[in-house]
Amino acid sequence: MIGRSFVVSKLKTIRISLQLQLQFGYLDSRLTMKIPKNKKQQKKEEAGKINETLGRIGQQLAQVADNSEDSSSDSDFEVVDNESLSEDEGSISESGMEQSEPSDNEDVVVSSDDDNNDDDDVGSAGDGDDRNGDDTSNSSEVDGGESDDSREVVEESDSSEDEVAPRNTVGSVPLEWYKDEEHIGYNLAGRKIKKKERQNKLDSFLASADDSKSWRKIYDEYNDEEVELTKEDTKLIRRLLEGKAPHADFDPYEPYVDFFAWDDSKHPLSNAPEPKRRFIPSKWESKKVLELVRAFRKGRIKFDDKPKEESNLYDVWADDSSLTERQGLTHIPAPKFKFPGHEESFNPSREYILSQEEINAHQLLPEEDRPKLIPKQFMFYRSVPAYEKAVSESFGRCLDLYLCPRARKKRINIDPETLKPKLPSRKELRPYPTTCYLEYKGHKGPVTSVTTESTGQWIASGSNDGSVRVWEVETGRCLRVWDIGEPVLQVVWNPLPELPLLAIAAGQDVFILNTGLGSEEEQKKIEELLCVETPTAPDDSDKNASFISWGPDDKHGGVRLKHFKTVSSIEWHRKGDYLSTLMPYDILSPNLNFIYLLIHTHLIGIRHCCEAFCLLSLCFCSFLNSLKRESRSVLIHQLSKKLTQRIPYKLRGLAVSSAFHPIRSIFFISTKKDVRVYDLLKQKLIKKLEPGVREVSSIAIHPSGDNVIVGSKDGKLVWFDMDLSSQPYKVLKSHEKDINKVSFHRSYPLFCSCSDDCTAYVFHGKVYSDLNQNPLIVPLEILRGHASAEGRGVLDCKFHPRQPWLFTAGADSVIRLYCH
Amino acid sequence: MPKHYRLPGKKKEGNAAKYITRSQAVKYLQVSLSVFRKLCILKGIFPREPKKKVKGNHHTYYHVKDILFLKHEPMLETLRDIRAYEKKVKKAGTKKNWDLVERLNKQKPTYSLDRLVKERYPTFIDALRDLDDCLSMVHLFAALPAVERERIQVGQIHKCRRLSHEWQAYISRTHKLRKTFLSVKGIYYQVEVQGQTITWLTPHALQQVLPTDVDYNIMLTFLEFYETLLGFVNFKLYQSINMKYPPIIDSRLEDLAADLYALSRYFDANARASVVESIDVSSSEESELKLARLQHHLPTNELGALMNLVEDVGEKDEDDAETKECRNFFKDMKFFLSREVPRESLLFVIPAFGGVVSWEGEGAPFPESDQSITHQIVDRPTQSRKFLSREYVQPQWIYDCVNFRVILPTDEYLVGRVPPPHLSPFVDNEAEGHVPEYAEAIKRLQAAARKEVLPLPGAGEEDLGDPQNLLGIIDRAEEIEAAEKKRKMAILQKQYLDEQKLKLEGCNYYDRQNVSKQKDAEGLDADADADADADVEGTDADADVEGTDADEVPPPDLRQIAEDADNMSKVLISRKKRKLLEAMEIGNERKRAHVKLLKERKKKIDEAEKSR
Known part of the structure; x- marks a missing residue:
């Protein structure tokens, strides 16, 4: 009863709020004990709230207390009180912690309704009680002077009950200390307070069941008695639960009464004079105002909140006269999107729907190659789903519109046939070889070369099997066979009809053989011509042909010219006396060998070093000279004098083919890159033709001498008009593979090319005597028939000297004659 | 020395002087890339392909004159102002100066695009010529959901819907529609306005997917211009048929998502007003409409009759033959749309070809029980309740009829049947090389129809001996x-x-x-x-x-x-021409291969059918 009354009395006084705070803690713990099961949760939350609110209120109250205690006279007491306050605050925070943490525990405790745990509860409650005890001690200091202290009492409560002091005076010590004792503490007189006898559980339960007021009873462990809460107490608790001030009379928002009377003071707190700025209008404010005023005037700040008129549409194109042309650069309109085809339909024809294999095949393709849309058939329109790429495609179109560079491109919507040039009818250009008429069979290997006799009665052919054959053209009869022994690279018939000689290039040798044709007188002449006494020894003094030896060929009865390298091609001069041979291989290596040999022999044979040096230097000089000025790869032989000459020019690159001008004394040498034209009389370079092809393989000169055709290894045939320029007049891309040979007809306006793709092209090539008219070139016929052998096709082609016939020598060891 | 090196201080010339890269242009204009992009889109400036790419192959080149054109654009200044304004708003926001933010929000710098429209399309025909993309885009956005995240505003979508409906209403009203195509991607329409062929794509009326890998800012910038353009075009078109623009629509119908019908009623009302004015009928229909708009109420009786009446009087003889044909194509037919068919599209197409149409739902001109209905468009497996007086066809029938300009027999399009293939009207079958079977069948039908029709104009001179007449009668097939x-x-x-x-x-x-x-x-x-x-x-x-x-x-x-x-x-062709020829041949070969593949598939299908 004492505790309860104490509570009530303390709560009524606001000024002494310290106890109140502590009391809240006490009440709180009580409350948690008494909460019925079903409301546990709610209570718990509320308890938390209360803790907070109480804390707040406590602080407020503390302030209030501070303020109010300012007025109190006893300064000593004040200090003490402050100290205790701070202590208490600490304890509050502690207790708050404690209570928030074990709140669960408490729940469990309450729900179990066990006495054992009740002890624990008692313990925790004891905590509160401890504080309570502390409070009591404090409060006793403050207002408990009534009992025996001489301190002044602040009369506040009017109920006499409230003044009952607690019995126990042990202070805030843990009650555990008295657990084993028979007493719980001491009364004011210093006597022990004996513990009451504890009731049996059963009895206490029965008692509580019997007693209708048992729900209001709280066991006060500190004083070891039961306290019954009065109606006021419950009200107070309810108010606290609601988060209000504990007492109904308390007004937290009452007007503040200042403790300091400012008005009546004689002296001001600060004696500074009033500044000037208090008396003049603000400059910055006026600036700001001015700015705003200007903004209003200029319309920068508007106060009309009306939304703008939405439709401000009018006829933009009302007066078309003002501006009919677009400004700026020429506009290139964007191309329209592609119209959909049948396959884009929701229900396409069945032939547009892909089979499963085709769809799978599409999946194997790289992403960008796959078709954008796979046609799909929906039986009904209602089953068509939304197109998931609609937005993406629209976005793609937007990107195209503003990001794609635009350029006007002429779209050629023409028949491809119109691109092809209009050629004159082939019928008008007859005769030309069209069909295979005869085949000459007999060679065992690829026929590398074929040549016609100037009368046109005979042809000769050379083959890789080492044989040279002479055939009669019209019958196909093989007249003679020579076995040279080495693969024959070229066979050329002497252009003079009265000198039926055959020049044969085989390996490093060139044979000039008598074919035995013609009349007896001619034969005599030939025999005289071919008579070579002894093999002329290499004459070092003569620089012309130091390494060419002329000698009789015993085996075949002709002349044999030994070269130092493989001879790849031979060409007769039109007069039949001169013969050019061409060794395409590197000119440096034989020279070096030669020099090395020289040095070697001399070093051994000659004792004097200085001589050797002299010789060496001499040799070297000559070698350098030769390197600078002359080419050893092309030689010109004179049959009547049995002489050999080098051409006195330097070549750049490897010589491939050579030719004499048909009328004048001009000599053509083609290297891999270009064709050089030399004047033999003036001994200088006249012209350099640039075909611009990868590798030249052969050249041929038009009978009039002003036009040259060049065949190349990339299948192009290049026509040069010497009068025009050194650039090609026309480039004909005819063959797919290397062109092996090109040739002109001697009298008809025909030329041909043969290639490794087993075809020979026959062209009409008309050269007009009128210089203003360009040559007319018309492709006439593609001749087929040869078979490919070891990757090679037609190796040589020659026109018949009189008729428009063509002989082709194939790698399939057959010679064919094509007639018109 | 590199090829394009120029001594310092020496003037540039040629491609180096004519073209600048995009980053150079951005720097030159002193704007950010996004502003530059926006400016380019609105002004219609595009990169050009220089002959020689001086800065390298991976750059985008703009012509210097184009960039100068941008530089003198007044809107450039407005865009700069907007940027400054946005900075102000942001600054005020971060300083929690809400008053200022509120005030600033009211005075955002604005620009109008009408000058740009005039500049880009000096004549109306130019605008019509370039309308394809505009219409496709507006129709797409009309079908999109408003997404706050992508800044697609509800208002914008509604505006797109309104513009597209106005356009469709005009087309439908003047019978300019020529071709339609139900594709997987949506529905294609082709119209012919003032001699210009305009094609656009509308997405299916279903929930659209908004992909995340799309920069909606760019699309919205385009849309901004397109909306303005289409607004002006619609204005001009409505003006040309003496209609007031923007039209006043019955809001009740609008609420029922029958905007097109509401628009057509607006047309009708206007036309009737103009016609009836001479007969001096008391109230102008427009004011009545306005009144109705206020009262949310319109008299819904005798609407079909009203529509027909106006149809008869409406158009003069100034139309070309095709428009006349289109106007009278569905002349004596009355359609009714079931719930499940694409209503918006059919409400557009059927009136465009002179048909009368109603649908299931509120605000419809006549109910399903109307006895005069000749066709009901149904797209469901079975129709439970059937009127004997009408035919129940699938929507594809309408589109096929319209494309081939012949009233096809409805047998194959009846409810529940798998309809014949839907063919694209944009394909020239002969040029393509492959003629689908159904196209041939339709050709025969067309010929038959023509046979019927041909003697009609010369009904007076029924002289069979006349060779010309005979020629006309001869069947095409x-x-x-x-x-x-x-x-x-x-x-x-x-x-x-x-x-x-x-x-x-x-x-x-x-x-x-x-x-x-x-x-x-x-x-x-x-x-x-x-x-x-x-x-x-x-x-x-x-x-x-x-x-x-x-x-x-x-x-x-x-x-x-x-x-x-x-x-x-x-052999004799120059290399350039030869390459061209080869490319052409490759193209032709590919085409041929495609046709061959189609024919093979067709053959296989036929064989499979025979064997069955």
Whole structure:
């Protein structure tokens, strides 16, 4: 009863709020004990709230207390009180912690309704009680002077009950200390307070069941008695639960009464004079105002909140006269999107729907190659789903519109046939070889070369099997066979009809053989011509042909010219006396060998070093000279004098083919890159033709001498008009593979090319005597028939000297004659 | 020295002076890339392809004059202002100066695009010519959901819907629609306005997917311009038919998502007002409409009759023949749409071809029970309750009829049946090389329809003896057949002649066989190529035969000869032309291969059907 009354009395006084705070803690713990099961949760939350609110209120109250205690006279007491306050605050925070943490525990405790745990509860409650005890001690200091202290009492409560002091005076010590004792503490007189006898559980339960007021009873462990809460107490608790001030009379928002009377003071707190700025209008404010005023005037700040008129549409194109042309650069309109085809339909024809294999095949393709849309058939329109790429495609179109560079491109919507040039009818250009008429069979290997006799009665052919054959053209009869022994690279018939000689290039040798044709007188002449006494020894003094030896060929009865390298091609001069041979291989290596040999022999044979040096230097000089000025790869032989000459020019690159001008004394040498034209009389370079092809393989000169055709290894045939320029007049891309040979007809306006793709092209090539008219070139016929052998096709082609016939020598060891 | 090196201080010339890269342009204009992009989109400036790319291949090049054009654009300044304004708002926001933010929000700098519209399209025809993308975009956005995240505003979507409906209403009203196509991607429409063919795509009326890898800012910038453009175009078009723009729409119908119908009613009301004014009927229909708009109420009786009445009087004879045909195409038909069919599209298409249409739902002009309905458009497996007086067809029927301009028999389009294939009207079958089976069938139907129609104008002179009349009556299909017969005869005759010739020259059996082989080859060629080529081929073959005759040697192979001739003609062409020719040949070859593939598939399908 004492505790309860104490509570009530303390709560009524606001000024002494310290106890109140502590009391809240006490009440709180009580409350948690008494909460019925079903409301546990709610209570718990509320308890938390209360803790907070109480804390707040406590602080407020503390302030209030501070303020109010300012007025109190006893300064000593004040200090003490402050100290205790701070202590208490600490304890509050502690207790708050404690209570928030074990709140669960408490729940469990309450729900179990066990006495054992009740002890624990008692313990925790004891905590509160401890504080309570502390409070009591404090409060006793403050207002408990009534009992025996001489301190002044602040009369506040009017109920006499409230003044009952607690019995126990042990202070805030843990009650555990008295657990084993028979007493719980001491009364004011210093006597022990004996513990009451504890009731049996059963009895206490029965008692509580019997007693209708048992729900209001709280066991006060500190004083070891039961306290019954009065109606006021419950009200107070309810108010606290609601988060209000504990007492109904308390007004937290009452007007503040200042403790300091400012008005009546004689002296001001600060004696500074009033500044000037208090008396003049603000400059910055006026600036700001001015700015705003200007903004209003200029319309920068508007106060009309009306939304703008939405439709401000009018006829933009009302007066078309003002501006009919677009400004700026020429506009290139964007191309329209592609119209959909049948396959884009929701229900396409069945032939547009892909089979499963085709769809799978599409999946194997790289992403960008796959078709954008796979046609799909929906039986009904209602089953068509939304197109998931609609937005993406629209976005793609937007990107195209503003990001794609635009350029006007002429779209050629023409028949491809119109691109092809209009050629004159082939019928008008007859005769030309069209069909295979005869085949000459007999060679065992690829026929590398074929040549016609100037009368046109005979042809000769050379083959890789080492044989040279002479055939009669019209019958196909093989007249003679020579076995040279080495693969024959070229066979050329002497252009003079009265000198039926055959020049044969085989390996490093060139044979000039008598074919035995013609009349007896001619034969005599030939025999005289071919008579070579002894093999002329290499004459070092003569620089012309130091390494060419002329000698009789015993085996075949002709002349044999030994070269130092493989001879790849031979060409007769039109007069039949001169013969050019061409060794395409590197000119440096034989020279070096030669020099090395020289040095070697001399070093051994000659004792004097200085001589050797002299010789060496001499040799070297000559070698350098030769390197600078002359080419050893092309030689010109004179049959009547049995002489050999080098051409006195330097070549750049490897010589491939050579030719004499048909009328004048001009000599053509083609290297891999270009064709050089030399004047033999003036001994200088006249012209350099640039075909611009990868590798030249052969050249041929038009009978009039002003036009040259060049065949190349990339299948192009290049026509040069010497009068025009050194650039090609026309480039004909005819063959797919290397062109092996090109040739002109001697009298008809025909030329041909043969290639490794087993075809020979026959062209009409008309050269007009009128210089203003360009040559007319018309492709006439593609001749087929040869078979490919070891990757090679037609190796040589020659026109018949009189008729428009063509002989082709194939790698399939057959010679064919094509007639018109 | 690199090719384009220029001494410092020396003037640039050529491509280096004419073109600048995008980053250079951005720097030159002193704007951010996004502003530059926006400016380019609104002004219609695009990069150009210089002949020589001075800065490298991976740059985008703009013409200097284009950039100067941008530099003098007043909107550039506005865009800069907007940027400054946005900074102000942001600053005020971060300083929690909400008053200022609120005030600033009211005075965002704005610009109008009408000058740009005029500048980009100096004449109305120019605008119409470039309307394809505009319409597609507006129709797409009309179907999109508003997404706050992508800044697609609700208002914008509604505006797009309104613009698209206004456009469709105009087209439908003036019967300018020419072609439609139900594709997987959506529905394509093609119209002809003032001689310009305009095609656009509307997405299906379903929930659209908004992909995340799309920069909606760019699309919205485009849309901004397109909305303005379409607004002006609509204004001009409405003005041309004496309508007030923007139209006043019955809001009740608008709420029921029947905007198109509401618009058509607006047209009708206007037209009637203009017609009836002379007869001096008391109230102007427009004011009545306005009143109705206020009261949310319109008299819904006798609407069909009203529509018909106006239809009859409405248009003058200024239209071309095709428009007339379109106007009278569905003349005496009355349609009713079920719930599940694409209503918006059909409400657009059917009136565009002169039909009367109603639908299931509120605000419809006439109910389903109307006895005068001739066709009901249904897209469900079965129809439970059927009126005997009308035909129940699938929506595809409408589109097919419209495309081929012939009222197709409804048998194949009846409810629950799998309809015949829907063919694209944009494809020229003859040029493509493959004619689908159904296209041929429709051609026959068209011919039949024409046969019916043709004698009608000359009903007075029913003289069958008149050769012209007869010519008109002759069935197209028959004509084609006759032509084919003639061609076959010619071929046979030629073959016979050739054989005769060969016999005369005493050729052996081998030769004749060869010739027959040659004929086979020719036949193959004729198959592969278009029909017209066949004759040419024949003559070619003829020439070849002569050649062989002269030589008296059997020709090796006809194909070889043809190839040779081809090769020989190619020999003389310059490289540029040769490459062009080859590219063309590749293209043609691809086309041919595609057609061949289609034919093979068709053959397979046919065989499978036969075997079943």
